[in-house]
Amino acid sequence: MSALHLIRHGAVAELKLDNPAKLNAFTLEMLRAVEPICDELERDPDIRAVVITAEESKAFCAGADILEWSELEPFDFARHWVREGHRVFDRLARLSKPVIAAINAHAFGGGLEFAATSDIRVMAPKATLALPEASVGIVPGWSGTQRLIRLLGEPMVKEMALFGRRISADRAFAAGFVAEISDDPKALAFEMAGKLAGKSARAVEVAKYMVHAAAGEDRSAMIEALGAGMISPTEDRDEGVTAFREKRKPNFSGKET
Structure with missing residues (x-):
């Protein structure tokens, strides 16, 4: 069973990361669940908005599961991990329905890239954002150096990608990456989604x-x-x-x- 769940709450769908033992890190199985979920959401006219959440842990998402991708051969890493991850995140970003991410804790690497696919992001005060890939000898592979440039700007992305520097919720808000900072980002995200569900x-x-x-x-x-x-x-x-x-x-x- 995939650790990525689609849960319906009336007109609002919840896309939930549920891998707390690994800080909600993405596995290949989770990646491969994204596209079928997107297809299901597109076909359902009753769903009017989507909220991305994560099971409570120290991280919203710690990124990609290192123990899983490190076992791949170089060509499989590029072909099945990087390209597949990039493709499915693009699919989520281009969903016709509005998507809100509730960043309840730290979003690192692939976790930050996952949150970046949403249209609106809300964030807990103590949560941080980071691209720590260089510390394990790789580079961002799921749009961290592409989509994030548009959303955060080149200087801040370089801080994260080159130095591994963490960005606070306050800086993310000032940069326009998050719409609001909240002690309960999930509740706020669902409130926003409910309002969207009432629009045309x-x-x-x-x-x-x-x-x-x-x-x-x-x-x-x-x-x-x-x-x-x-x-x-x-x-x-x-x-x-x-x-x-x-x-x-x-x-x-x-x-x-």
Whole structure:
């Protein structure tokens, strides 16, 4: 059984890390559970928002399970660990539904990269962020040097990636990486998700696409998704499909349905 759980709370889904014995570190099994969960969330119209949480421990997520990846052959490490992790985190970042991360404790390495896939982050006062990979002879592999540059800025990411320096909740808030600091980030995240669930689902989705396109998060797909949304509710689209089925020339009107 994977230590990554999908739990439904009405219109809000909880994506929970549950590997406290290893400080909620990611295993390959957990990584491989992300994409099926994302697919399930995309297909469920009743889910309006997602909250990322972690089982209580000293860390929200300590990153990748060192004992697991250190046993891999070099090519398997690059192919199955780094590339697969990067792909599934990208999938989560591009989820059409809004995602809020409740960072209840330290988020290091892959744990920070996991939190970075969310749209909004809230953080406990004593939690810290770090990219400690250089201390074990590797580099960030799940977007730590890519997505985090957009979210935290080059100087701060260099502090973490080169020196292993921890970033406090106050600095993360000042940088705009976290929306709020709270003694109970999980409760705050669910409160925010509940408010999102009361908004127009389509308006929230399109707003997320627009912001992602501006920020460079899968820009080409976001632009084409927006274009498809504009063209779908037209008589021309319906006429084109009908004409194809009836094997005749379409008669386009240029009108909306």
